[in-house]
Amino acid sequence: ATTHPLWPQIEKLTIEQLGYAQQDVEGGVWQLFAEEGEMKMYRRELEEDGLVVDPLKAVHQVRGATAHEMVHHFWSPDVRFEWDTSIEQMTVLDRISADTLIFLQLHKRVWPTAQRDALFWSHIREISSSDPANGKAHDTWIVCNQSAEHPDAPNDGKYVRIDLTVCFVCQTFIDPPPAEGQPITRDNLLVKITYCSVVNPGGWAPASVLRAVYKREYPKFLKRFTQYVVDKCADQPIAF
Numbered sequence: 001a002t003t004h005p006l007w008p009q010i011e012k013l014t015i016e017q018l019g020y021a022q023q024d025v026e027g028g029v030w031q032l033f034a035e036e037g038e039m040k041m042y043r044r045e046l047e048e049d050g051l052v053v054d055p056l057k058a059v060h061q062v063r064g065a066t067a068h069e070m071v072h073h074f075w076s077p078d079v080r081f082e083w084d085t086s087i088e089q090m091t092v093l094d095r096i097s098a099d100t101l102i103f104l105q106l107h108k109r110v111w112p113t114a115q116r117d118a119l120f121w122s123h124i125r126e127i128s129s130s131d132p133a134n135g136k137a138h139d140t141w142i143v144c145n146q147s148a149e150h151p152d153a154p155n156d157g158k159y160v161r162i163d164l165t166v167c168f169v170c171q172t173f174i175d176p177p178p179a180e181g182q183p184i185t186r187d188n189l190l191v192k193i194t195y196c197s198v199v200n201p202g203g204w205a206p207a208s209v210l211r212a213v214y215k216r217e218y219p220k221f222l223k224r225f226t227q228y229v230v231d232k233c234a235d236q237p238i239a240f
C-alpha cells in the first residue's frame with residue numbers, strides 16, 4: 001500500500017502531527033479551557049474567514065489500559081458507534097492498507113448549525129515499541145485523521161462538509177512497576193494521551209455557538225472514550 005497516491009501525504013502528516021502532539025502546552029499560546037481530574041483541554045482562538053477553527057489540544061492520563069488498546073479502539077470502525085456519540089452514520093469507503101482506512105461520517109446536527117459530514121483518511125501506526133517487562137522504554141502509538149477527497153463521496157452540498165485534522169497519540173508507562181519477578185497486571189498500566197484537533201466547520205456557524213459546543217462536547221468526548229476503553233479491556237488479556 002505504500003504505492004497508494006495518498007501514501008506520501010499520510011507519511012508526512014503523521015510525522016508532523018506526532019511532533020505537534022509532543023510539543024509542550026506551556027509557553028502561553030495555549031489557553032486552558034476545561035479541566036476534569038487528569039484531563040486538561042487547551043485551545044487557541046483562531047478564525048479563518050470569520051469561521052471559528054480553534055485548534056484544540058487535550059492531555060489526559062488513565063490507568064488500566066495500554067497505548068495500543070487506546071489507539072486501536074479510536075481507529076477501529078467496528079467499535080466506533082460504541083463510544084462516538086457525535087455520529088449518526090459511518091461508512092468505510094476504502095481500505096488503503098491494513099492500517100489506513102477512508103471514513104465517511106455523518107455527524108449529528110448541532111442546533112442551530114446545519115448538519116455536517118466528514119470524509120477523511122485514518123491511519124494507525126506504532127511509533128516505538130519496547131520490552132514492557134523492563135518497564136524502561138515505553139511504546140507510543142498514533143492515529144491521524146485527515147480530511148480527504150473520494151469519488152464515492154463528492155461534496156454535493158447535501159451536508160456541510162467539515163475539514164478536519166485530528167491526531168491521537170498514546171504512550172504506555174509501567175507505573176508502578178510490579179514487584180520483582182511478578183507479572184505486569186492492569187494495575188501497573190498508565191497511559192498518557194494527547195488529542196489534537198483542528199476542525200473547520202466548513203460553513204458559517206456563529207462563533208459563540210461553536211465555542212460553546214466545543215466547550216461542552218470535547219471534554220465529554222474524551223472522557224467517555226477513555227473510560228469506554230478501560231472498561232472494555234478490564235477483563236481482557238493486556239495488548240501491548
Ligand SMILES: O=S(=O)(CCO)c1ccc(-c2ccc(C3CCCC3)c([C@H]3C[C@H]3c3ccccn3)c2)cc1
Binds near residue numbers: 087113118145205221
Ligand atoms: O476525533 S474524531 O476524528 C473521531 C471520529 O469521529 C472527530 C471528533 C469530532 C468531530 C467533530 C465534527 C463536527 C463538529 C461540529 C462542527 C460544527 C457542528 C458540529 C465537531 C465539534 C462540535 C465539536 C464536537 C466535539 C466532539 C464531539 C462532538 N462534537 C467535532 C469530528 C471528528
